[in-house]
Amino acid sequence: MQELYRNIPSMHQLLEQEMMVHYKNNVERDTLKKWLNEGISHMKKAIREGEQGITLRYGSKEQVMIQLKSHLDTCLLKDQKKRIQSVINATGTVLHTNLGRAPLPKQVGDSIQDIASGYCNLEYDIEKGKRGSRYDAVESQLCQLTGAQAAMVVNNNAAAVFLSLHALAKGKKVIVSRSEQVEIGGSFRIPEIIEESGAIMVEVGTTNKTYLRDFQKVMDEETAILLKVHKSNYRIEGFTAEVKGEDMVDLVKGQKENSPIVMEDVGSGVLVDLRDYGLPYEPTVSSLIQKGIDLVTFSGDKLLGGPQAGILVGKKELIQKIKEDQLTRMVRIDKLSLIALQEVLNLYMQKSQKAYRALPIMDMLMISKEELQIKGEKLQKQLAEEGVTYETHLVSCQDQPGGGSLPTTVLDGMAVAIHCGDEDAAGKMLIALRHEEIPIIARIKEEFVLLSLRTLREEDSMIISKALKMYQMKGMA
Numbered sequence: 449m450q451e452l453y454r455n456i457p458s459m460h461q462l463l464e465q466e467m468m469v470h471y472k473n474n475v476e477r478d479t480l481k482k483w484l485n486e487g488i489s490h491m492k493k494a495i496r497e498g499e500q501g502i503t504l505r506y507g508s509k510e511q512v513m514i515q516l517k518s519h520l521d522t523c524l525l526k527d528q529k530k531r532i533q534s535v536i537n538a539t540g541t542v543l544h545t546n547l548g549r550a551p552l553p554k555q556v557g558d559s560i561q562d563i564a565s566g567y568c569n570l571e572y573d574i575e576k577g578k579r580g581s582r583y584d585a586v587e588s589q590l591c592q593l594t595g596a597q598a599a600m601v602v603n604n605n606a607a608a609v610f611l612s613l614h615a616l617a618k619g620k621k622v623i624v625s626r627s628e629q630v631e632i633g634g635s636f637r638i639p640e641i642i643e644e645s646g647a648i649m650v651e652v653g654t655t656n657k658t659y660l661r662d663f664q665k666v667m668d669e670e671t672a673i674l675l676k677v678h679k680s681n682y683r684i685e686g687f688t689a690e691v692k693g694e695d696m697v698d699l700v701k702g703q704k705e706n707s708p709i710v711m712e713d714v715g716s717g718v719l720v721d722l723r724d725y726g727l728p729y730e731p732t733v734s735s736l737i738q739k740g741i742d743l744v745t746f747s748g749d750k751l752l753g754g755p756q757a758g759i760l761v762g763k764k765e766l767i768q769k770i771k772e773d774q775l776t777r778m779v780r781i782d783k784l785s786l787i788a789l790q791e792v793l794n795l796y797m798q799k800s801q802k803a804y805r806a807l808p809i810m811d812m813l814m815i816s817k818e819e820l821q822i823k824g825e826k827l828q829k830q831l832a833e834e835g836v837t838y839e840t841h842l843v844s845c846q847d848q849p850g851g852g853s854l855p856t857t858v859l860d861g862m863a864v865a866i867h868c869g870d871e872d873a874a875g876k877m878l879i880a881l882r883h884e885e886i887p888i889i890a891r892i893k894e895e896f897v898l899l900s901l902r903t904l905r906e907e908d909s910m911i912i913s914k915a916l917k918m919y920q921m922k923g924m925a
């Protein structure tokens with residue numbers, strides 16, 4: 449035992465070793481010391497407890513170093529896995545909240561690189577040669593695309609809602625239906641947001657039914673906003689009644705003075721009629737503006753397919769008032785997102801299916817069964833060429849729009865199903881794929897690993913094939 453202990457160098461000796469340079473370049477010295485200490489105590493424990501094979505593993509100074517290096521590599525890999533990196537989404541969920549919501553078109557990345565790597569006219573009016581507004585370009589695009597009088601953009605939609613309530617309803621009443629008390633992704637809850645904004649929430653109706661007369665009954669001079677919130681991630685079915693935004697508009701019009709405004713938080717916010725592409729109806733932002741909704745808020749990175757952003761469109765005087773609120777500066781959109789949004793909106797301006805399909809989100813939603821079939825056959829071919837011998841089948845599967853949009857919509861999808869033998873083996877393969885250098889996130893169904901084709905990109909096929917080939921070889925060894 450003493451012999452073996454003697455093979456373990458001191459911390460000082462360890463840190464001086466040539467091989468430590470690599471780790472020193474990647475982590476702070478204190479972290480490296482912590483990892484080495486872990487490795488050493490692990491060894492000492494194994495020796496103390498006389499574990500099997502210790503004389504082999506720690507029999508010489510060289511062997512000890514090999515063990516420590518392997519421990520450091522594991523630590524470094526774990527550390528690096530936490531960094532934001534590319535993953536392959538084989539889940540078929542298009543707007544995957546955990547996988548970064550909307551992937552951006554390639555050309556957006558190019559624009560960001562071109563514009564942001566140097567100076568740009570973010571807040572400079574080139575015509576006038578003096579200070580300008582960062583919102584000018586996208587505001588003009590948004591007004592054209594939605595027909596609204598004015599627009600502005602903030603950090604995300606949660607901020608857009610909060611800011612609107614703060615700027616327009618602080619100390620006043622906001623009326624909202626009990627069926628629209630939404631909670632989004634953990635911490636965004638409408639009742640709490642209203643309260644935090646300084647507005648007074650007035651709930652009307654019941655969970656399943658709310659009528660216009662419920663709003664009418666409580667609306668008074670103290671009311672600033674009639675709020676409608678999109679039921680983004682749930683549906684109420686059966687015996688139901690809900691009040692449309694346009695009916696609220698009619699109700700408000702009847703008021704003589706101090707009439708409240710109608711605000712709609714649509715969550716996802718679409719700019720094209722999805723029915724044209726075989727998808728369920730979602731009111732477009734322009735249709736809401738046309739119906740007279742005073743203020744509409746939505747996300748940049750949901751169905752719009754852009755960067756994280758909160759978009760507000762509506763009446764000029766309201767947008768003006770919001771822009772003047774002190775909180776605006778705190779929820780300001782950053783330069784990179786703004787450039788991305790500008791490029792994405794530019795694609796919408798072209799109003800062609802080709803331009804829409806340049807947006808990955810739209811492309812994945814609009815893809816046809818035939819196209820999925822072709823994609824599947826290509827992947828199968830690639831797998832065979834790489835020498836992957838698992839049995840694969842091209843099967844139908846159910847995909848989802850995801851990201852709190854179109855909650856009950858199921859998309860007819862197709863997947864390459866890899867036969868793993870049994871459920872256990874499928875589970876193991878699923879985990880192994882997730883631990884690849886470029887992690888592959890898939891699903892399992894019984895003894896199959898499903899690779900949904902909708903969310904796979906062309907370049908993913910090669911990576912998946914190589915990963916499966918390696919996994920197969922490890923299994924044989």
Ligand SMILES: *Cc1c(COP(=O)(O)O)cnc(C)c1O
Binds near residue numbers: 605606632678680746
């Ligand atoms: C998603 C969503 C939000 C929050 O939007 P973020 O852009 O994620 O901040 C707010 N309201 C509704 C109805 C939503 O669906």
